[in-house]
Amino acid sequence: MESRHRKEPLQSHPNPYLSGEPHPNPARPHLIQKPHKPRNFLARLPPWLSHWLGYRPPSPSSPPNPKRAEYIIWLWSWIGAFCGIAVIQAVFGQADYFVRRGVPNVVASYGASAVLIYGAIESPLAQPRALIGGHFIGALVGICITKLFELLPTEERYGQLEWLAGSLSCATAIVAMQMTDTTHPPGGATALLAATSTEIRHLGWYYLPIILLTSTLVLVVALIINNIQRRYPVFWITPPKVTLVEPNAAEPVGTAEAYGEMGLSVMEGREGEESNSNSMSQVRQGGEKRKEEKKGEMSETRVVVEEVV
Known part of the structure; x- marks a missing residue:
């Protein structure tokens, strides 16, 4: 009788990580908590194509933004501006x-x-998102406000309040660009022209596709000219994250945003427990300690860039 009611032992799940049971090895929770980081989609493209889209494969020997002589930067800036404006016209x-x-x-x-x-291809204000988004938002805001003022009874009355339409267009466009993270200073002029230029005001809503096409032409020329001896863009949608890591250290010291020659803007420290200033000071202190231990050897902070598009 006892053998009939004897309960069979429960078999464990073949994969303990997929079962509802407690984690079999709580000392190694990182096996299931570490998130997956998708790879930059530009890395999946052929090298001959991704190069002209601003992608450079990570390599410790060749940085993505090598230092160029000033006359080379001046030369390609002149060629790029000449070709870009010439193509538009x-x-x-x-x-x-x-x-x-x-x-x-x-x-x-x-x-x-x-x-x-x-001329300033590494500036965050010069990246494709800011270029296309800033001009389009400026044109959209300018046209919308101009259309409201055109409801005035006479053209003469519009001329009297043109200063107000232009001021509202420029100011509102700036805030809209800030809210959408597409700040592009010329976008304010695009909004202002929609309200103050008679030639552009008569285009009406047709002004929007003209702006989109012009931005595309400027961007295409920039992708060709700026990638011959330089690199453009630095990013397409979001800036790349840069992690500052001490050599032989298990954990990163801090995270930063990179803008090429403009430098690093530190965003957060180790797990939010340390401030940005403490993180940078730890890097310097670690370098000084290693210099004392190894005479004649130079220790540098290693910069690991995580490409984000």
Whole structure:
């Protein structure tokens, strides 16, 4: 009778990590808590294509943004600005489709964009997200506010309040760019022109596709010219995260955002327990200690970049 009611021992799940039972080895919880970090999608493209999109494979011997002589930077900045503005004027000044619709040869705000896109290519204000998003948001805000003021009874009345329409357009566009993280200074001029330029105001909503096409042309030229001896863009959507790691250290000291030659902007320390200043001081202190232990050897802080697109 006792053997009939004897309970069989429960068999353990073949994979203890998938069962509802407690973790078999609580001393190693990192096996299931470590998140998966997706790889940069540009790394999956062929090298001949990803190079012109700003991707450089990580290599300790060749940094992604090598130092160039100043005359090389000046030369390619001149070539890039010349080609970029020339392409815009060739498209809108020679194509009958745009000429018949009274589209200006070039929107003046793109002269300021050329300074950033071809001359300050590592600035966060010059990256594709800021270029395209900033100009489009500026144009959208400018057209919307202008359309509201055009509801005034006469054109003369609009002329009297044109100063107000332009001021509202520029100020609102700046806030909209800040809210969407697409700050691009020439975008404020794009919004201002929509309210104050008669030639552009008559385009109406057609101003939006003109801005998108112009931004695309400027970006395509930048991808070609800026990637010959330099690197552009630094990022497409979000800036890359940079982890400062002490040599032979198990944990990173801090996390930063990289903007090429502009330097590192430290964002957070080890698990939020240490401030950014403490993290950077630990790197320096660790370097001094290693110099004392190993005479004649130079210890440097290793920078590990996690590509984020």
